[in-house]
Amino acid sequence: MVVDLAGERGTGDLTQAAGGQGALTTRQTARRRDVAELLEDRAPDPEVAALAQRIARRLAIRRRPRDPRAERGSGRLASVPYRYRSDDIDLDRTIEVLTERPVPEDTDIVVRERMRSRRDVVLVVDVSGSMRGEKVRMAAATVAALSADLVDDRLALVAFWSDAALLTPLEQYVPASRLLDQLLRIPARGLTNVHFALTVAHAELARSSARRRTAVLLTDAVHNAGPDPRLLARRFPELHVLLQTDGEHDAPLGADLARLGHGRFAPVAGHRDVAPALNRLLR
Incomplete structure (x- = not known):
C-alpha cells in the first residue's frame, strides 16, 4: 500500500496535526562517520x-521510458535526435534511420551529446x-x-x-x-x-x-x-x-x-x- 498524501504528494504543511514520536528529542551528539x-x-x-x-x-x-527533454550537460554521452545543439554526428545510427526515411527531416540526424x-x-x-x-x-x-x-x-x-x-x-x-x-x-x-x-x-x-x-x-x-x-x-x-x-x-x-x-x-x-x-x- 502506498499512501498518496494530499492527493499526489505531501504539501510540506506544518499546520496539520503531527503524529508519532517525532517530538521526542535528546541532547545526544551525532557525527558523520568516515x-x-x-x-x-x-x-x-x-x-x-x-x-x-x-x-x-x-x-x-x-x-x-527515456525522457526526450533531458538537458545537455557534462554527464554520459548519448545518441539523440539532432536538436540544433551538437554537431557530433553518430554516423552508424544516422545511417540506420536514413535507410527507413529516404526524405529525412533535420531531427532524423542522430548526434552524440553529453547528457545531464x-x-x-x-x-x-x-x-x-x-x-x-x-x-x-x-x-x-x-x-x-x-x-x-x-x-x-x-x-x-x-x-x-x-x-x-x-x-x-x-x-x-x-x-x-x-x-x-x-x-x-x-x-x-x-x-x-x-x-x-x-x-x-x-x-x-x-x-x-x-x-x-x-x-x-x-x-x-x-x-x-x-x-x-x-x-x-x-x-x-x-x-x-x-x-x-x-x-x-x-x-x-x-x-x-x-x-x-x-x-x-x-x-x-x-x-x-x-x-x-x-x-x-x-x-
Whole structure:
C-alpha cells in the first residue's frame, strides 16, 4: 500500500496535526562517520550476504521510458535526435534511420551529446539494531530495485543509526552488489537518529544540479535520538518514506515525514512489497 498524501504528494504543511514520536528529542551528539573507520574488516555473515545477493539479482522495478527533454550537460554521452545543439554526428545510427526515411527531416540526424543527470536519488537506510532477517531482505530489495531503475541517473547511499555515514556519493557509481556488501559490513547499532540521517542526505542533494532531486528513507521511524526530524523534512524537494512494519514502528511519524517532505508514504511488511512500492513512490 502506498499512501498518496494530499492527493499526489505531501504539501510540506506544518499546520496539520503531527503524529508519532517525532517530538521526542535528546541532547545526544551525532557525527558523520568516515566509511573507512566504519566498515568491519570481517566479511558479513555468509548466509545473510548470500540471501541479500539473491534478492538483489531477482528484484528490479520496471524501467521508465527515456525522457526526450533531458538537458545537455557534462554527464554520459548519448545518441539523440539532432536538436540544433551538437554537431557530433553518430554516423552508424544516422545511417540506420536514413535507410527507413529516404526524405529525412533535420531531427532524423542522430548526434552524440553529453547528457545531464535527469534525477539524483539519495537512499537513506536505517541500520540501527541488527541487520538480519526481514530487515536485511528489505534493504537488499531497496538497493537492488533502485539500482536497476536508476541506470541512467545517479544514486547515493546513506546508512544511519545514532550517527550516519555517506557510503556512496552521487558522483560515484557503485554496483548494487557492492552497496549491499557495504551495508552488511556496518556493525549492529542501537539508537535511531532520523534527524541526523536527513541532515546528511539533504547536504548530499544540495550539491546536485539535477532537475529532480529525491530522497528515499527506509526506516521503522522509531526515532529515539537527536532532534525532531520533521522540521528538517520540509526542506527536501521530494522525500519518500518506506516504513518497515515487520517489527516495532512509528507510522504517524513516517507519514509526517513524507507529508512535510513533499513525498509519499509506503508501509512495507516484507521485501516483496518493496519493488511495487518504489514503482509508485518514484512515478
